[in-house]
Amino acid sequence: MIKRNSLMRCLISGLFIGSISQYAGAEEWTDFTWTNTETTVYMNASTFPKTLGNITSPASPTASLKATGRPTEAMKDSVRVWWVNFNPQLAIRGFTLQVNINNSGWIEGNAAKDVCVWVDGDCKLFPGPTVQYVDYPTVPISVRLLRNSTTPYDPIPQGTNIASITLRHYTGLVPTGITMGNLHYVFNGDIVPLVPTCDVKTYDSTVKLPEVRRSDLMRSLWRYQGANKEFTINIDCINNVSKAKITFNGDKMPGVASNDVLKNMNSGNENVGVQIMFDDTPLEIGKEVLVKWWPSQNTKLKFKAHYFTKNGSINPGTIRAKSEFVITYE
Known part of the structure; x- marks a missing residue:
């Protein structure tokens, strides 16, 4: 009798699951980096108008951040104003805030949202993938305060934050924005109003x-x-x-x-x-x-x-x- 060896074959099925995130690997698609993410400039308290009535303060020093990135049509690195945070304690005292971006004129703080500040005031893009700006500054931004009231207000202490402006990096892969940096504007002395x-x-x-x-x-x-x-x-x-x-x-x-x-x-x-x-x-x-x-x-x-x-x-x-x-x- 001749015996046959039967060969049993087993088929094992495997399930391989992968996930593709909308923004996964964004950092790999852009080499954008902030040189610094925070900076502070100081408004001169000695030249700030202390009288009541219709006043406009001198402009603060300009502030900017530096960044490295590729403002190209492929990468689309850009920076825009994301948020202007005006100190509510100054609003209570009757002040309003204006912002000047890239010496383009004074606008209300809320109107500054989404304004381009890097690589220039238009978020210019260049053809080709190789263009890179290294440690390049955002456009200069200054602030000033206005008040039109003869009502006395409480003194403003030295070190009071006037406003903070948040800048946000945008890229083609993540058009809603990724990393952020902040500009801070602070009084370098006390503001004591001259009450008539x-x-x-x-x-x-x-x-x-x-x-x-x-x-x-x-x-x-x-x-x-x-x-x-x-x-x-x-x-x-x-x-x-x-x-x-x-x-x-x-x-x-x-x-x-x-x-x-x-x-x-x-x-x-x-x-x-x-x-x-x-x-x-x-x-x-x-x-x-x-x-x-x-x-x-x-x-x-x-x-x-x-x-x-x-x-x-x-x-x-x-x-x-x-x-x-x-x-x-x-």
Whole structure:
């Protein structure tokens, strides 16, 4: 009997699974590298405007980063502004931020997003795969601050960050961006605003009018021109006060529609009062009046006090009126 050897063959199936990521190997497709990913420049606090009102700061020094890459049609290395982060504490103080990219003019910070900064301001691409820029800087970027308010703000401490601008590298393989670098703009000193102030230095607390005849007052109706007394209020204003105003308060004389006569506080002569004049104009009691544009140190404000009469009897005696004044300024 002849035996046959049977040969058993086994078929083993294998499953080989691979994965291709959308961005896998991006670093192998570009040799772009940042020379530095952070830099800080300092705005000069000594030249920053400290006054209130409409101000624009000088430009900060320009800032840039250096990088090595291939801005070619094949690799498409480029850098754009990704984000402008303005310090919210400065926004609370009423400041706004402007950015100047590559000396192209001032724009609002939010408008800087996606602006090209490498290899130039247009993200220029060159034909061929061999073009390489080594340690080449991004275009210069500076910032400045604006404010238009007379409202005082809290001092800004030295070292306060004004803004940070994030730059992002883009390539043809990863058009959504890969690595990033940051530009920081910082104050090199304290910013203490010059708050306008006015102080009353001296004033005539008692104003004594000349003695007049009863008969003369009887022949006069309303303001008596025959006698008056000048008095002064001296104010000392600093830090660009633009205007000073005054309000005289007190009890008004009844029956005078213009409300510009102080009543006599003594009994027996309710038809005689005192009228305060400034620049030959009666001052309404309780009403704020502009008395000086751009007052400076030792500004002298001159006023006159007049007798004022209305219809009715007048008796001999002393007339006494009282007023308190308030100085306001901007």
